[in-house]
Amino acid sequence: MSQPHLRQLLLSFNLMLLLTAAFFTTTHSVIQNLPGFNGTFPFKLQTGYIGVGESEQVQLFYYFIESERSPANDPLLLWLTGGPGCSGFSGLVYEIGPLVFDYDNSDGIIPTLVLNPYSWTKVANIIFIDQPAGTGFSYATTAEAYKSSNTLSAIHTYQFLQKWLLNHPKFLNNPLYIAGDSYSGITVPLVVNQVYGGIEAGRNPVLNLKGYILGNPLTQTYANYNGRVAYAHRMGLLSDELYQSAKENCYGYYLSVDPSNGACKDDLERVTQCLEKIRKPHILEPWCDNMWTALLLPSDEGHCAPQSEPCYRDKYALYSEKWANVKLVQEALQVAEGTITEWARCNATLTYDLDYNQTEAFTYDVKSTVDDHKSFTYKDCRALVYSGDHDMVVPHTVTEEWIKSLKLQVKNGWRPWFVDGQVAGYTTEYFHGRYELTYATVKGAGHTAPEYKPEECFHMIQRWLGHGPL
Structure with missing residues (x-):
């Protein structure tokens, strides 16, 4: 037998072994209807588990929706919700998926679900994953396996994607994009690195990675929180005099200030007075005590805001927790019985805190992914x-700074992009060799953009996936 034929036989044999193992260690079910939704879904939803890690002690739960246009030809997106520890269901039902809650008609035991006319599944196949273990419906079979980190979570997510594609081989040739928002600005580049490493090593299956998508991305933890002061000044929340004084007295560093620097402390007290009643997820929304956001976002004081009447948008978050904790819902989703005690949109034991390098269950071993982006510019x-552009959780100005640090060439300079004849935001296109980066602001959107501006974000992704200008 010739050497090429022998290599092909060995590759086929190895792929068969991997495929056989994958089928034994994964489960999935097609879901045609869910409690709260009237009728049968006009799209294909699948849920399931895939075992990863040592002895597959981590069981990652996912929701998969086939493209409503052309599943065989449309791109495949792996969507990673932020947090860390926020369920993929959050991205599905609040941002880019085919279902949304009908808030005006959800007073019953089970909140009402309706179709989202701006779902990204109209142009892409999307996997929403609960990761790491302890997120959403994902679980571990041992207490030790619940402990994770940025690096380990990325490894597990790559393993998940390999096994998922082995179980769904018809999507192996679809263009693949790793996508996510918020804290996934840390997570997505780490997964992209894992995928590129697998491609270069020739690991089967060889994934057809074409790129990545990031929304409102936390990319450098210190620079992000520090950059809120400059953003607040730019948005007219701080006077020129106060900003210049703080910048000079604090030397541009507004966190962990030297206690002996009285001038800086005085300036920052005035900055806090100006910003403490500004709602960070969207600076134009009215202030209220946070129920949901306080858990998700570390405050400047390092603790959560007082709990009282939640903000109206935070009330929306409660619908998912009410819905997902109904036994009928979990049975319909084919959730493994006895694997969770209570579903939460975000697991607070995993949520990032600027003041600590880890929680009991999660170690933040990566604080910046700028170097990862730099490495991608050679791909x-x-x-x-x-x-x-109204997000003060991850200010667009901070994102623009790290993009600038990549030292890319400008293909098309800053200009408006439009939806229905109206300015939807502003965009710049960059390149370096075969690397292309499109940056866009979404006018009037907060954290995260599709939640506030679903129509504009749908047109944005449709145009970009179609390789056209925004």
Whole structure:
């Protein structure tokens, strides 16, 4: 037998072994209807578990929706919700998936679900994953396996994607994009690195990675929180005099200030007075005590805001927790019985805290992914990075700074992009060799952009995936 034929036989044999193992260690079910939704879904939803890690002690739960246009030809997106520890269901039902809650008609035991006319599944196949273990319906079979980190979570997510594609081989040739928002600005580049490493090592299956998508992405933890002061000044929340004084007295560093620097402390007290009643997810929304956001976002004081009447948008978050904790819902989703005690949109034991390097269950061993982005500029790779311009959780100005640090060439300079004849935001296109990066702001959007501006974000992703201008 010739050497090429022998290599092909060995590759086929190895793929068969991997495929056989994958089928034994994964489960999935097609879901045609869910409690709260009237009728049968006009799209294909699948849920399931895939075992990863040592002895597959981590069981990652996912929701998969086939493209409503052309599943065989449309791109495949792996969507990673932020947090860390926020369920993929959050991205599905609040941002880019085919279902949304009908808030005006959800007073019953089970909240009402309706179709989202701006779902990204109209142009893409999307996997929403609960990761790491302890997120959503994902679980571990041992207490030790619940402990994770940025690096380990990325490894597990790559293993998940390999096994998922082995179980769904018809999507192996679809263009693949790793996508996510918020804290996934840390997670997505780490997964992209894992995928590129697998491609270069020739690991089967060889994934057809074409690029990545990031929305409102936390990319450098310190720079992000520090950059809120400059953003607040730019948005007219701080006077020129106060900003210049703080910048000079604090030397541009507004966190962990030297206690002996009285001038800086005085300036920052005035900055806090100006910003403490500004709602960070969207600076134009009215202030209220946070129930949901306080858990998700570390405050400048390092603790959560007082709990009282939640903000109206935070009330929306409660619908998912009410819905997902109904036994009928979990049975319909084919959730493994006895694997969770209570579903939460975000697991607070995993949520990032600027003041600590880890929680009991999660170690933040990566604080910046700028170098990862720099390494991608030497790949044949497409990237879309977008930001809501009224987001003070991850200010667009901070995102623009790290993009500038990549030292890319400008293909098309800053200009408006439009939806229905109206300015939807502003965009710049960059390149370096075969690397292309499209950056876009979404006008009037907060954290995260599709939640606030679903129609504009749908047109943005449709145009970008179609390789056209925004």
